[in-house]
Amino acid sequence: MSRRAVFVPYRPKTILNKYKRADHWFWTRYSAYPYLGCQHGCEFCYCREQKYSPYDDPTDFAYVIKVKENAPELLRRALSRSPVDVVFTADYQPAERKFGLSRQMLEVCRDLGFPVFVLERSALVLRDMDLLQEINQQAPSVVAFSAISTPDSPNHARVRQLEHLAPPVEKRFAAMEAFAKAGFLTGVSFMPILPGLCDDDANLEAVVRWTADHGGKFVLAGGLTLSDQQKDYFFGVLRQRFPDLLALYQRWYPPASYAPRNYPRHRIALRIRALCQKYGIRDRVPRPILPGDKRALNKRIVERLADRVYEMEIHQEPDYHIWAYRKAAWAIEDLEQNIGLIYQTMGLKGLQSIPNVGPLSGKVVEKMLVELQNNRTT
Numbered sequence: 001m002s003r004r005a006v007f008v009p010y011r012p013k014t015i016l017n018k019y020k021r022a023d024h025w026f027w028t029r030y031s032a033y034p035y036l037g038c039q040h041g042c043e044f045c046y047c048r049e050q051k052y053s054p055y056d057d058p059t060d061f062a063y064v065i066k067v068k069e070n071a072p073e074l075l076r077r078a079l080s081r082s083p084v085d086v087v088f089t090a091d092y093q094p095a096e097r098k099f100g101l102s103r104q105m106l107e108v109c110r111d112l113g114f115p116v117f118v119l120e121r122s123a124l125v126l127r128d129m130d131l132l133q134e135i136n137q138q139a140p141s142v143v144a145f146s147a148i149s150t151p152d153s154p155n156h157a158r159v160r161q162l163e164h165l166a167p168p169v170e171k172r173f174a175a176m177e178a179f180a181k182a183g184f185l186t187g188v189s190f191m192p193i194l195p196g197l198c199d200d201d202a203n204l205e206a207v208v209r210w211t212a213d214h215g216g217k218f219v220l221a222g223g224l225t226l227s228d229q230q231k232d233y234f235f236g237v238l239r240q241r242f243p244d245l246l247a248l249y250q251r252w253y254p255p256a257s258y259a260p261r262n263y264p265r266h267r268i269a270l271r272i273r274a275l276c277q278k279y280g281i282r283d284r285v286p287r288p289i290l291p292g293d294k295r296a297l298n299k300r301i302v303e304r305l306a307d308r309v310y311e312m313e314i315h316q317e318p319d320y321h322i323w324a325y326r327k328a329a330w331a332i333e334d335l336e337q338n339i340g341l342i343y344q345t346m347g348l349k350g351l352q353s354i355p356n357v358g359p360l361s362g363k364v365v366e367k368m369l370v371e372l373q374n375n376r377t378t
């Protein structure tokens, strides 16, 4: 028997999660959401983990929706005291039709000039295209969609069983096309790639092809993580619906293992990279940067360093090497001065004097600066 959703309004004290610097995946510095729980109820959703979920019973996650009724006021107060950067926000689960809080939170972002990153499983986001266009015109933003299979994929019917409360993926791709035509940067978050269900070559190619065919510019891939009560919950779902996969998942996710063990995730990432190249899109999100941003050059360098880090990760280069580049990226993100001026006045030595930029990463940054400079003048 299907269960009806229950809405529980409440008034939290804070809404905005602030991070020290933008992450290297979505390029977001803040996040703020109006609802706790999600009526899309994807069985693999990490939000059922203890640290994210206020539910003792994980099945409540999709049916008991906590509504932050003062979300817009809290967001306005918090953002008006914060430097402008990208906000991960808006949630178009069915509750949004009733409460409209995502729209009100977007209005706050528009009024205060903050760019947004919206990631959706619902085409309801089309309702707010007008407002998102206003935001996008003043501060380049991203509207992306989650998709882990397509109707062309061999296991699509099985995957749908794991996200059966979410709108069909065809509607998400149609919405993506509408946003692409309206001039937005859009693409797909291909997360989580479910072992044994979404990681076959036919599905990897179908997701990338559908993205490119619908105006998407990137496919950002990520694996499934399983922790505490969500792990028990997901194993229970497999036991009931796909008993043939249970033993495999128990092997890939042994006790105390959060990420899959002995699973070829690097090979899959490399395959997605090759497919993205084939279809003329990227496996990374291009960083949106505000027009006139005084630190635009620093941000472009950070973007390139983060791309380099990802490249090293998927080629399984040594950790110390990867960390050197990651720390250099963080240092340049934190830098108040324009890195171009530092290079103009002090050359390579100036770059190498930035904390955590070493002799090798300094040379790499120098090469990136010269390339960016040449691109600007050609």
Ligand code: SF4
Pocket: 038, 039, 040, 041, 042, 045, 046, 047, 121, 166
């Ligand atoms: S739509 Fe996203 S947040 Fe909602 S259940 Fe699915 S994965 Fe979780």
